[in-house]
Amino acid sequence: MTAFARPAGPRSLSARRAAASAGSAVLRGILDEDGTRLLLLVPDPHARFAGVELAAPFAASVLDDGYGVCSYVFAWTPSRDPLKASGVLGGYLEGFGDLRMRPDAASAIPLGERTWAVVCDAEWPSGTVAELAPREVLRGQLAALEGLGLVPSVGIEHEVVFRDPGGAPLTAHGVDYAVGGTERLAPLLRELRTALDDAGLGVESARAECHPGQYEIVLRHRDALAACDDVLLQQLIVRRVAARHGVTADYLAAPEPGQGNSGHVHLSLSAMDGSEPDLLGGFLAGVLRDARALTAIWAPTWNGYVRLRTAPFSPREVRWGHDDRTASVRVAGPSSSPRLEFRFAGADAQPHLVVAALLAAGRFGLEEALAPPDAGVTVGSLATSPWEALPLLDRAGELLGSAVAAQLAALLTEEIESGLDTVTDWQRHRGALRS
DSSP states (O other), rough: GGGOOOOSSSHHHHHHHHHHHHHHHHHHHHTTSTEEEEEEEOTTTTTTTEEEEEETTHHHHHHHHHHEEGGGGGOOOSOOOSSSSOOHHHHHTTOEEEEEEEEOOOOOEEEEETTTEEEEEOOOTTOOTTSSSSSHHHHHHHHHHHHEEEEEEEEEEEEEEEEESSSOSSSOOOOOOOTTGGGOOOOOOHHHHHHHHHHHEEEEEEEEOOTTEEEEEOOOOOHHHHHHHHHHHHHHHHHHHHHHOOOOOEOOSSSTTTTOOBEEEEEEEEETTTTOIIIIIIIIHHHHHHHHHHHHHHHHHHHHHHHHTSSSSOBBBBBBTTTTTTTEEEESSSSSSSSEEEEETTTOOHHHHHHHHHHHHHHHHHHOOOOOOOTTTTOOOOSHHHHHGGGGHHHHHHHHHHHHHHHHEEEEEHHHHHHHTOOHHHHHHHHHTTE
16 A cells, blocks of 8 residues: 555656656556456546546556546536537547547555555547646646646645435434534544555544534545545545435535535645745735636636635635635644645635636735735635626636636537526425415
């Protein structure tokens, strides 16, 4: 397992490549055993994996040769229908040909039942990277930040609500920090704890949260790619364990009106030359400046804008504060080594894109030597609806590239149109009130 360990703290792209090379040799030996299966996983734009399971002995050869996956996985809807899009997205939809998945052995985990999972990059048959793959978007921002001599360390907190087969939360009331009152959760949590430990994901803490049936699992801080891969691997394990108990794991940004499942990102910076990085200066200022323009990344779903109405702990106002959970950016940790907790995103946001957006906005702030406002000063607000967020994506193009902005616009447009094509219980109720 040591070859696949996630070391705490920052790790450069070159160090991560070295870890992947070492891990590949170990994984190859594991896959040479008869009956071992390999699950290839590619993060898609909807914060989930597209996957292909391969059987031994063929699985070992894929570490060198890769394996195909249909290109539309980066241009599809939540229901896996192709987006109605042209331009750069059209290349992912024309002919529905294959991209090649390239396993990143540094991400490998055992899933039990002689199955290993590994997160993959995606490239075109020509060998050029698939620029809309969320992992590639993040890797591009990590490379740009390393150009400034900086490497981030990231920890992600995801909240989830556990529901019984009838849809009711497993606790009847909020259980924030509770020990008692969580008895119905105990059998599920016992198995989940074992499964996460066996996978080697490095859980730092877990606790009951403030809404009925809500729980939070926090992984130790690590390099940005690992942090984003691992939070999705954690979700995969959580859902599988929950299903074995007849329970649903609900990662909706707003599981109920007035409630939120968040995807908070803790981030610190290390300078490659040993100097002190300007985390609370230009980096913070850049994120605050562009937070509104990036709302479609923090809240990619209609439901995400419901969460943004659940203040104070899902704050829509853009401001920062010292150890202030009502601020959208909280400075936490000791003064000698502070970290920033970004509280913008819901649990349904795509983590690779969230972290990429934070790094891009922060880097621009550093490059432009921006100065942040004083703590507690409100400098704006996030968009309040998906149609308000949509025209702001021009700025996302400047930060993340025009292709990514086009992808985000197509995804959000489909989300809006899908909602407008739907008749909901709320609409029926409002109609009945008018009768």
